[in-house]
Amino acid sequence: AEEAAGEQGDGSSLTVVLANTSCVLNFPVYSALAEGFFEEEGLDLQVEAVNGSSAVLQAMLAGQADFGGPGAVPVMAAQARGEDVVYFMNASPGGSFFLIAPEDSGITGPEDLAGKTVGVATADGNEVVFVDVIMDGAGVGEDGFEKLTVGEGGQAVAAFERGDIDAYAASSDGFATIENAGFSLLDITPPDVDYMFGNGYAAPRDLIDSEPEALEAFGKGFYRAVQWAEENPDQAIDNCAEYQPQEVEDRDYATRLLEISALTRVSPYPEDPWGSMRAEDWEAMLQDAVDAGHVEEGQVDVDQVYTNDLVDGFQP
Amino acid sequence: MSAGTLEGTRTVYRIEGLDHVFDAAEVHALQDIDLRILQGQVVSFIGPSGCGKSTLLTIMAGLLEPSRGTVLLNGEDVDGPPDEVGIMFQRATLLPWRTTVENVLLPIELRHGKRRTKAYRDQAEDLLQRVGLAGFERRYPGELSGGMAQRAAICRMLITEPDVLLLDEPFGALDELTRERMDLELQRIAAARDATVVLVTHSIPEAVLLSDRVYAMSARPGRISEVIDIDLPRPRTLDTMALPAFVDYTGRVRRALDRGHEDS
Amino acid sequence: MSAGTLEGTRTVYRIEGLDHVFDAAEVHALQDIDLRILQGQVVSFIGPSGCGKSTLLTIMAGLLEPSRGTVLLNGEDVDGPPDEVGIMFQRATLLPWRTTVENVLLPIELRHGKRRTKAYRDQAEDLLQRVGLAGFERRYPGELSGGMAQRAAICRMLITEPDVLLLDEPFGALDELTRERMDLELQRIAAARDATVVLVTHSIPEAVLLSDRVYAMSARPGRISEVIDIDLPRPRTLDTMALPAFVDYTGRVRRALDRGHEDS
């Protein structure tokens, strides 16, 4: 393991583990690497990728990586199990999910979904909370619509094709994928779910205490890459060609994926500094997690689960 | 059906110009075999080990196609195991998952199906008793001695009452007394049904005691070297063995066998 | 090592009060067997099929533990296959993945390892030739006839030059001439090495020709019913069989066997 990485030299060598293996979705990391932003900030970064937040946390806690990019709920779950993992950077304040419906279906908002079927990837994942909150906000109660677990990507397409679902709670790649499959989609996500921000980065508290500069360097490089990519989207995609050439082989798909993932970084609170989080959002998400049974009441203290201490260091 | 006749009897087997070579091993197992076996006859093949006796029987049973020559059974080409023939192999080959009596009933079950097999059970037990296996009906083959397995295999062949019996050293694993008893039993059964018997044996007295004709074979390539007709009164008994003619015949067969050995 | 002596010779096997019951089948296979076999002796067991001959040999070979009684070999308890014993079973059991000569060399390979086995190859081929299997060294067992397989099995036993030979119907699948030849060969080999031979046979002449002593057995339960000492000059030849004493002995053995049959 990269144990040595964290302790070496001037404390600027770390391994990060990403929660999915898509290069485009993680373009800030890969572009910052390619453009040398991390290096300039004095950070020698190793990048690894696995599938899913649990695997990220497991890899981190086993010492295979120093920090990583899990979702907020799994981090709360980890804390509930006594692991002191702390969220230190919000990388997708706009949230990770989109409620989408085919453009020609006539569905233009969650209200139209009364009596219809909404597809979700898993029976008990965060999308379920996401859908429930939206439908609640639209005045359609739990009994007013059906939820069907269909899985991801191809299965969602199959579900649309079979007419089994009318709308789908998609992740950004799911969104792009279904579009890429020839469906014109409408994003009908209402603002009710603004508090549900998407994946960011978390680290064991020890690391945050011992190497704040390195993590700040990471955030800074990351943010620089985000801004850089807005000007140079093509190059961001080119950078990915090196890591994951297949993903960007279909240029339209990659471009669309980049566009959609940009949406996840549109913060509902433009006034807040980049990378920061709000306590009330955490509270709301904690409440959802408790309601869903992911953690038990009182197991997690919102003050402990995240920190904005490093946020200043992220700003250019 | 051109049933040939000789001395007024039907020809059962007619073999002409039969040759067999095991291709892969390039063993010339049989050469120029010509013979004719009549209805109700008992003939024996005797000859050195490896001279092709089992191969010949296998061909006669329609289990192996000869390289050359014709094998006619009741005037018809043998090109598969014929209905009227029962064969007993040199190795008993009982199925380990069937009891002794179930092994004996196997050919019945194969012919008439499981249901109708039950009707033959008494007959099978009767046969087993006649060969001295009473009480072993429900034993599995692993619990039988070598000779017992062989006797069970004989019962298995007899249960279908075939017209032609092909026997490859049926009594090889039996002691002389049991063997003689079995010989007489075989003669009785064959005579009662006017069955034709073709016997491979290593015992000269057995060959003489049972046969109307003894074919002595020699090896490499296996061929018939001598034919000895045994003209002894029937039914033959153990007393037959005391006749001077019997002793004379055994001497002749022995000498023929001797010559077969020298040839090879 | 309490080597008993009788007429100045060492006792090789001493069996006392031996009983064997196959538990599961509840077959009383052997009862009250007592015997003593001397160094260099040839003894035969003869008896009806199923009387326990194979079982007795298996026990003597240390492959089966008797239900009761003691079996001493050279004064020591037999509780596993002893080094000095070679056994040949009723069924040849050649391994299909080894050529004939490789099958013969198996015991050597098991003793001395593969490397040193090469040195025995000539010896193995020599043995095969002596039993008439020259030219079949590289054939696989499936290509051998029944008698050929049996002869190969004999070679396999002889290759280790054991002091004590246990033979279960070694020549059952051979014709009489080959058999007699093999009998004499066996006598020669045993005499040359002063080896002790225990033979199960169904052939009365063979028993008389080879043995110093014949044990006649009767069945159910298997026991020794008679002991016949054969006092014929050695070495015995085919001419021995013409001696009046020989004919007399065969008569005695036959009658003993007869009684064994009646008993059971």
Added chain:
Amino acid sequence: MALTTPVSGREPRSAGGRRRKRSGLGRAGSFLNNLPQPIAVLLVVIVVLAFWQLIVAVGGVSEIILPPPLAVIEEIGVVAVQLATGGFLLGQLWLTIQEIVLGFLLASAVGFLLGLWIGQTRFGQRAVMPLFVVVEASPKIAFTPVFIAWFGFGISSKFLMAAFMSVFPVIINTAAGMSAASEDEVKLFRSMRASSWDIFWKLRIMRALPFIFAGLKIAIVSAVTGAVAAEFIGGGVGFGEQVRVAASRIALDRVFALIFYLSILGLILFGAISWAQRKFAFWDVTSITRKKEKK
């Protein structure tokens, strides 16, 4: 240890025969071998748990990676209560059981027939077998969407996936078993003018049974994982989905507890096959065993 204490089916008649020079290991082996089964199993379980606890304690492994045995046992209890009270989980388990059983039955039937074909014909061996290998070597999980597109989100698509994922061992083993009958035996049957049908059912199949059962044992266990994997990916229903949910919230003790029940299910089904094997291929197991059973 293994080598000195064989209990396989065809040991010579020396059951209980004493032999010289038994090694110490051999003795230990025979001690273990003579334990009554419940105690032997218990022993293994205890050893495994102890080892597991040791890893957790000494290795300082996070609960999120390997939960301590006690926590898992506790969760097993919690799940047991839910199952016993007929809760949500019971319904999910029932779905999964249906998928497994249907999938296994289908795989057995199809695999058996294909195995026969492949084992008995040159065409099957040389032309069809490669096709199956190609299909089998593909990541079958990737076909889940196709199954779903065709068979919907219900249990059909899942049990078909389970069958798809467990059919191969049955094919391979059945095919291998087709050449287990000896030349002598086939000759015997042919001499009795047995139909191909009879040679097949009364000889080849009997001789192939040890192979077929080995295949079925692998298949039943693959059917469990196949059904669960299909639920994993194919979404929505069954115990597999529950495992996924628990994993997604890093409740590893729950994951292990659920897996425990799936495994027990697998074990029971496996036991059923083993039982059938002892019943139908009795002649293949130790004659000792058979005889004991008789009494």
Added chain:
Amino acid sequence: MALTTPVSGREPRSAGGRRRKRSGLGRAGSFLNNLPQPIAVLLVVIVVLAFWQLIVAVGGVSEIILPPPLAVIEEIGVVAVQLATGGFLLGQLWLTIQEIVLGFLLASAVGFLLGLWIGQTRFGQRAVMPLFVVVEASPKIAFTPVFIAWFGFGISSKFLMAAFMSVFPVIINTAAGMSAASEDEVKLFRSMRASSWDIFWKLRIMRALPFIFAGLKIAIVSAVTGAVAAEFIGGGVGFGEQVRVAASRIALDRVFALIFYLSILGLILFGAISWAQRKFAFWDVTSITRKKEKK
């Protein structure tokens, strides 16, 4: 059809013997059986492709769920170019090959040893076997993160997963093979004072070979899917990850093309095992075949 034209290893000596009453089906079978292998394989491929095209055309299945054969063949060409020019995919394929081979070797070795233990001891059969069944019946894929947590992101975690997922068939089949030697044969060896070691190596193993090879054939193919699945879930490297990436953008023609290469890889490895089987267990296949080979 299958039943009337057996080609199995132990047919009686009547190679080529004419038999009466051969059914029409039998004739068709023998026609197929006598085709040269390349033509037979081609025939199967054509039938499969035609059937596939038919489904796509008639069934109106979306291209996203089942791409038309032609599109896949085109993609196979595209991938071939990438592989041939030593592109990115080649490196990924090489990684996957390493994982498969290492995983298979490990599974063979471990599975063989465990199979011996289980096949030869009562303790193994009754107490250890259940444990393996329990582990095997669990959704092994769920352990991928644990493997990564312990063995890192490199190929170690993946090849260990591949081994983990393919070890069971080897265990089961080896164990089943341990009772394949006959009583007579064991008695023979014991009479020759063969050591347990020799009885084992020169008899039991030889008789077990048909079983073991059947197990290895299943295992090599499982190793392919195991490695790919581990890459699927465990992320980051290898051909499996590429399949996932392609699948995630629903480039199904690409997915099928990649799977095609994985399958061909599986087929080659399977062929290697079959070759080894013919070499080391030659006595189990038709003597005809053996003899032909001799010439």
